[in-house]
Amino acid sequence: MKPSSQSNKTMIELATFHVGDALCGMDILKVQEINKIMEMTIVPQSPDYVQGILNLRGQIVTIIDLGKKLGLGQTDLGSDPRNIIVNAPGEYVGLLVNKLSDVVAAEPDKIEPAPANMSGIQGSFFTGVYKTENKLIGVLDIKEVLRMDTENINRV
């Protein structure tokens, strides 16, 4: 948290993580918690981007494989995967990511419009990109990510 009220207004903090080759970020205030519970129950017939459901202290949380959802293929569970639990309307949804990265403070003014494609991810999933000295962070549009993809139902 930024101590000064002025920077609170102007700076946002981005929780960043790796999805495939891309470094993505989201407003840390939208993150409920981050965990590494991988004991999921598979839901047959679910959309293929749904990894499963897990029990988060009595709540049923749907886990979305962010890699699959963004079109990059299945997230590698071998590395150090984490569930980023975000608060969606009426429920919690978990985003399964490869690996966590730093929390980056960003000036909202400096977030630029997203390109049409970033590291193989469609631009529509991003609200913009943020450039730091050596990294390019795609800022995710959580609403878009959580949008239902009705055409994408897995029928195996």
Place this chain on the structure above:
Amino acid sequence: MTFEDDEILQGFIEESLEHLADIENDLLAIEEGGADIDVDLVNKVFRAAHSIKGGAGFMGLTAIQDLAHAAENVLGLIRSEKLVPTPEIVNILLMSSDQLQQLIEDVGNSNKADISPNVDALNIIYEQGEAPKTAAAESSPAVEEQSQEEVPITQEHVEEEIADAPIGAVSDETVFKEEEPAKPEPNVEAEVIPSTVVQPACNKAQSKTATKTDTSIRVTVSLLDQLMNLAGELVLSRNQLLQTITSGDVRSAETVGQRIDLVTSELQEAIMLTRMQPIGNVFNKFPRVVRDLSGKLNKQIDLTIVGKDVELDKTIIEAINDPLTHLVRNSVDHGIESPQERLSKGKDARGLIVLKAYHAAGQVVIEISDDGKGIDGDVLAETAIKKGLVTQEQTNVMSEKERINLILLPGFSTAEKVTDVSGRGVGMDVVKTNLDQLGGSIEIESDVGKGSTISIKLPLTLAIIPCQIIMTGGERYAIPQVNLEELLRIPASKIAERIEKVGNAEVVRLRGNLLPLIRMSDVFDIERTYFDPVKEVTVTDRRKNLADRRTGRSLAEHAHDIEKNTSEDDSNDLKEKRTTDRRQGPASALNIVVVSTGAMKYGLIVDRLHDSEEIVIKPLGRHLQQCKGYAGATIMGDGRIALILDVNSIASMAGLTSLEGSERARQLSEANKEAITKSKDRQALLTFSSSPQENFGVPLNQVERVEKIKSTDVEDVGGRRVMQYRGGSLPLISIDEVAMVQPLDVQDNYLVIVFHLAGKDIGLLATGPIDAVEISSDIDDVTLKQTGIMGSAIIDGNTTMLIDIFEIVQTINPQWFEDITLEDRFGTEIEAPTILIVEDSNFFRNQVKGYLEEAGFNVLEGEDGVEGWHIIEEQHDEITLVVTDIEMPNMDGFELTEKIKQHPEYSVLPVIALTTLAAQEDVERGEAVGVNEYHIKLDKERLMESVHKYAQPKKATH
């Protein structure tokens, strides 16, 4: 106006609504009583009106006050028996109470409301003692008030008021009557409702008042105390737990755990109780509904309500209101006929609708039955075809029940004419959908012309439901107990026999019926697996068909399968048996959950059956809403999630509808009808052993009794084995003395099977295990036949030899039977009589033929009644006796006997009937058609006795 104290106002509203909720039924009871005025009841209504009036006056709610006052006046007249409550008067009172309710629900605007129509009408009644001819109330039915008083008014006060009324008018219309004893029913209602009811206003009212806050619930103080107590207990237990954790004492942790377990479940129950409400809350509005509707439709209908105090979860109570109303209206509108129609059918002019609630198997059942015209399945089928909901072919194969259940299909409305009562396009399918959402089910039974009964099954509560836990593909799933019919496990050896395939669908034979099967893994596209109980692992399954385990596959296919297995198997040993072993092993057994969804029943094949558990339903996330087949999810004891299956949608996912299922089942049963008829002719056997390797059987009906003895009880006397039995010596024999079988196993204990032959008892030594089984008459009388063994049959996978006890005894003790050989009776020079045997089973025919030929008779054979009849027609001169089976194709034994006995020439022929089981009714029927004697199959001795009795040589008779 302003209300200084909201709480007082709120209190007034709640209290008034409670009063009003009761008034309706009380008024109806008053109407029913007519001139027999129940003073207590009227008093109650009067007091209610009075208290509303009083409260309203205090609050400055003049409109409510005036209306309540007017109603109170009229009630006062009725109470003092100066006015007979005619339907017209009660009608106005009812409408007044309706308006009062509206006014009270919207108190802020109540003073602006126009109450004059009802007040005027009431005043006219009050002044003239009769309902106004132009019922003002009818014109504005929704706007009337009626109030009720709490403080009992003194008799003088009422009489004072009445004295004001014109005497003439009163004397015309009112009748003075003796007070009748109070009717119990209304009083019961009055007591039951206020104790638990919380929000007495009915749904209609709720929808109209937007300002109303979230519903509240009233809980008895004792229940609250109990909750407090339990909460205290829970806190104590928590403290103990925390202490235990700090000290690390494992043993006391167990105790604390148990304690918390107890307290939690008690707390859960208590909290559940707070949500429970009597179903009377819903039922109570129906007397009015039925009264109003029947009046409108010119029908006479009585409504009986049973089980008002059955309690259900508040949410369910609220949700069943609409479906129930629909069903009751349907019964009134479509079910009960008009009085004329009823009279012409010989029924009472008054129809009866019974509304009944009761507990059954952890559920609440609500039944709505009427004695009306019932539902005609054929008419429904016709309509459904016309509307294109089903095809002609489908309806042809439907049972009556299935046809009636067509009414639940979406887009079905039975009313030929759309009335404003029901049949407004909102069909029964809506009712069904509503009930489905509640986890309930609906069943319709109907008897055309006699009435119909609709049963609704509802869970007690929605929050926690008992479920059967099953496992498929390594994941657990829960199936609500509501849908569960039974659990079925088919051992590997029976699969080929009980699972059949029709087209692509598999069915299982269950108590003579065929049940469609759905493989859960196929429906959900899960890899097929099976559970190996020995290794306790879930393994991938490669079979295509269930019945593949044993038969029905070409060799090439089989070889291919083995090849595949071995190549996939990492180990190099080419154990071909491996596959076969598993096919017959315990892992191959099929676990089937038989579930039902209203009219349809099917079997769901799963990998494993677990326990039944009480689970808490949690909704699935948005992303999973579109997945069919789930009703939600639950968290299991180990913290993992199990999905709850929705058996209804699984059926539709599998493409299984009730119609298709039944059609398939019908085709199959047709195809197997012959087999079923055949198997009807069954033989009860007692099976036993004599040595470890061999199994024996003997017809159960020949056995006198079975004794258990110690080997020391057997005495070897004079070269014979005997034992003491009922004060005498019982000769003991064993099978190996006669037949070429393994010698009797030496054991400490023996079984002695006692037979009664030729007037003497004889015991057969045997060893366990003994069992009584029923087999079809598929007995092989060639392969293993030898002296003492009449044939063999396969029982539970073992070859079982059937012993011929008669032959065994005869071989050992030929002197027992000497007195009844034929030569002695007829002499060799006389031509032996000819006997006709009519029997469809080869085995029995040959057996009986053997007995008879052995005794020197000539034998003719017929395979069924028709053939037997032909033989009689051709050779009746020779035949002296007919021995016939009862169960036969084409013409059974009864029919044959009847034909013989009715024929002028053949009627002298004696007929002996043979049967496997001589039921009393069969015996009677046999006697009725002229059977001379009845015998149990394979009871050689008695059969031969009667044969000798009836079969006199022809020459001797001529």
